[in-house]
Amino acid sequence: MGKNNKLTVLQVATIDKPITPTLGYSPIETVIQNIDGGLVSLGHKSIVACSSDSKVVGEKYPTVRRSLGGYFRERTPEQRKKIRTHLSRALERAKKPDIDIIHTHNATTAAYFHNNRRSDVSVPIVMTLHIPSKVSYIKESNLLEKINGVVNHNKATPSLHFVPISKYQKRQYYGLVNTTKAIHHGINVSEYPYKTKPSKESYFFCIGRIAPVKGQDKALEFAKKTGSKLIMAGPIQDHPADKNFFEALKGSLDLIVDISKQPVKKNYYNKVIKPLLECDKKIIYIGELNTEQKKQWYRYARATLFPIRWEEPFGLVLIESMACGTPVLAFRGGAVPEIVVDGKTGFVVDSLDDMIKFAKYVNRVDPLKCRKHVQNGFSMIHMASQYSELYYQVINGHK
Secondary structure, eight states: OTTTTEEEEEEEOSSSSSOTTSSSSEEEHHHHHHHHHHHTTTOEEEEEETTTTTSSEEEEEEESOOOSSSSSSSSOOHHHHHHHHHHHHHHHTEEEETTTTTOOOSSHHHHHHHHOOTTOOOOEEEEEESSSSOOOHHHTTHHHHHHHHHHHHOTSSOOOOOOSSSSSHHHHTTTTTTTTTOOOOBGGGSSSSOOHHHHHHHHEEEEEEGGGGHHHHHHHHHHHHHTTOOEEEOOOOOHHHHHHHHHHHGGGGGEEEOOTTEEEEEIIIIIIHHHOOOOOOHHEEEOOOHHHHHHHHHHHHHHHHHHHHHOOOHHHHHHHHHHHHHOOEEEEEEEEEHHHOOOTEEEEEHHHHHHHHHHHHHGGSSSHHHHHHHHSSSHHHHHHHHHHHHHHHHHHHHH
């Protein structure tokens, strides 16, 4: 197939949460949404098998009425039944002769398609590797090992290609599955408001799910030692460790306020952001933010803190912040050095002391260079173009 031929791509979405323009904490759904939008912009036909409460740019193929409504480590029998329904209906769509390639986003989906496909479904599968190889449930279930065995030992089975989301993650999966080249995530940069000058007297921002691996306790320590205003945002998921972690953080928070119901309008800064900045509380937790809300908080921040204590596979926070012209102060973990240009779009550090040391230099970072960096290497179109090239390569190698 030549590159002048437009593709028909079936993405099989996850159904933990709906795909919508105002997503809250939904990292995988965000990527699915951006691949969909990018493929359509390039002229390809994008079909997304997803829950009916989702909204996509391309063609929606509804499989179940509603998403599960959240991320759950342990599935209930009803949730497992809904997932099976979703996958079986997605498989039916994959049987149609117009599909050139299938794009999945978790091992469960890839395993299901391999175990249940018939001779009338022979197109290749691409699977984006969103999570670390050492996440416990993958190792316990051996899903990837099983899939890899099918790929390596059953020549009649159509090909399956694993796509890492960073060079770091590609190294992480070495010996577990055969991976393609790494394809970084991308966002629709044009939808991110940005500043042209540093926010010199503003707050530091820290956003992400509240969890020990995300290091919010280090952000609090940073704020206390520097005397800075800190705005912290993110969901508290239904995991005992995360809940206990937040309980331990509470003693260091000066104010907890839920602003999730405040819509983003023209007066959002004056109505929502400014009053919190002018109050005498230094460390403020504002809850989980949706897509439009977090863009505003990125935009007006002096810098975004990323004090992770795990090997981050990618980190959407990094490119979202830089797209708004806001530099990043990040610990050197996982893919961070691939994404942040040290000294130019932020600072990659090895300790809290270094984070504090380089905080005084964030005002020297040019916001427009931050945004340009994302436009050049982490845009939605750039990501979709790389996936398109991979699709062509896989399809031609499969025939």
